Amino acid sequence: MQNILDLTLDELKAKLVDLGESSFRAKQILDWVYKGVFDFSNMNNIPIKTRETLKSNFYIGVPSLIHEYQSKDGTIKILLQFGDGNIIESVIMKYKHGYSICVSTQVGCRMGCKFCASTLEGIVRNLTAGEILSQILVAQKLIQNRISNVVLMGSGEPLDNYDHVLKFLELVNAEYGLNISHRHITLSTCGIVPKILDLANRKLQLTLAISLHAYNDEKRKAIMPVANKYSINELLEACKYYVSVTGRRITFEYALVNGVNDSEEDAVALAKLLRGMLCHINLIPVNEIKENDFKKSPEERISKFMNIIKKSGIEVTVRREMGSDINAACGQLRRSYIKTQN
Numbered sequence: 324m325q326n327i328l329d330l331t332l333d334e335l336k337a338k339l340v341d342l343g344e345s346s347f348r349a350k351q352i353l354d355w356v357y358k359g360v361f362d363f364s365n366m367n368n369i370p371i372k373t374r375e376t377l378k379s380n381f382y383i384g385v386p387s388l389i390h391e392y393q394s395k396d397g398t399i400k401i402l403l404q405f406g407d408g409n410i411i412e413s414v415i416m417k418y419k420h421g422y423s424i425c426v427s428t429q430v431g432c433r434m435g436c437k438f439c440a441s442t443l444e445g446i447v448r449n450l451t452a453g454e455i456l457s458q459i460l461v462a463q464k465l466i467q468n469r470i471s472n473v474v475l476m477g478s479g480e481p482l483d484n485y486d487h488v489l490k491f492l493e494l495v496n497a498e499y500g501l502n503i504s505h506r507h508i509t510l511s512t513c514g515i516v517p518k519i520l521d522l523a524n525r526k527l528q529l530t531l532a533i534s535l536h537a538y539n540d541e542k543r544k545a546i547m548p549v550a551n552k553y554s555i556n557e558l559l560e561a562c563k564y565y566v567s568v569t570g571r572r573i574t575f576e577y578a579l580v581n582g583v584n585d586s587e588e589d590a591v592a593l594a595k596l597l598r599g600m601l602c603h604i605n606l607i608p609v610n611e612i613k614e615n616d617f618k619k620s621p622e623e624r625i626s627k628f629m630n631i632i633k634k635s636g637i638e639v640t641v642r643r644e645m646g647s648d649i650n651a652a653c654g655q656l657r658r659s660y661i662k663t664q665n
């Protein structure tokens with residue numbers, strides 16, 4: 324059985340022809356699926372015999388919505404379960420310009436960042452392109468509205484699931500599908516250098532976000548194991564290459580952890596490190612999780628840090644904390660849900 328959501332229009336056409344069906348059916352079928360009809364039986368412009376053929380060869384791999392948590396600020400966190408029982412989470416956020424979704428790319432993660440809840444139990448498996456896409460389909464159906472922005476910042480490391488993520492980027496952008504422009508997509512990575520270089524060469528118009536979190540290797544290694552593999556120097560060279568090839572501004576994410584990476588010296592050194600690059604720094608007050616002792620920086624430390632960066636001429640923002648009343652951050656919800664089921 325094949326998940327129809329993993330297929331491009333051309334791939335579906337070819338498969339239908341192999342099954343003795345007309346290729347023009349492919350577009351009709353995908354129109355239904357992308358409209359939120361997840362049952363072949365309800366596709367009433369498809370002959371019944373063809374529907375039977377579809378049922379015995381394909382499935383529409385949308386996860387079931389097992390929980391939905393509404394935050395006071397309008398953020399909705401959803402827990403989704405795939406056919407094999409695995410659970411992931413996605414977050415829907417409402418902005419002035421429309422809806423945005425944060426999708427997961429893996430069940431769990433193997434990157435081991437010390438402050439992150441998604442990685443505590445390692446990786447279970449990669450999500451396929453269709454499974455990443457399906458999070459948007461389920462979310463659109465739930466909110467009865469179009470989602471216009473996507474961030475690959477849920478559980479998982481997108482560049483550790485590179486082929487599926489590339490295919491997802493093709494599907495999400497397709498005119499017959501969700502038609503979401505790459506300019507409205509942000510891919511966040513802990514910094515897998517060879518993949519950043521490869522991505523650059525594909526010249527997609529994505530926003531690349533780099534989880535930096537420290538200004539030197541020693542500090543970075545203490546919180547991010549990936550720093551043992553790639554130095555900040557190599558990482559920044561790859562980022563510069565990305566900027567030069569795509570013309571896109573890079574976002575650097577920096578989670579502020581009290582007493583770990585939030586001093587004035589850290590801010591000065593960070594500004595020095597990134598000066599002259601086409602970039603933007605997004606400061607994230609760390610989300611506290613009970614499995615570690617990392618504490619959020621106090622307000623005044625955050626503003627001091629921000630002002631130092633600002634004065635250096637680099638654009639900087641502090642991420643609005645959305646949905647903190649519903650554990651909306653970074654793999655916390657899936658964990659607490661799985662715990663209550665055991």
Ligand code: SAH
Nearest residue numbers: 439476479480511512513534576609610653
């Ligand atoms: N693996 C990718 C994308 C998923 S994590 C990456 O590392 O970028 C998305 C962002 O949330 C990353 O910047 C990550 O470092 C950050 N993050 C993870 N846990 C966090 C926490 N507890 N508080 C604040 N940010 C966190």
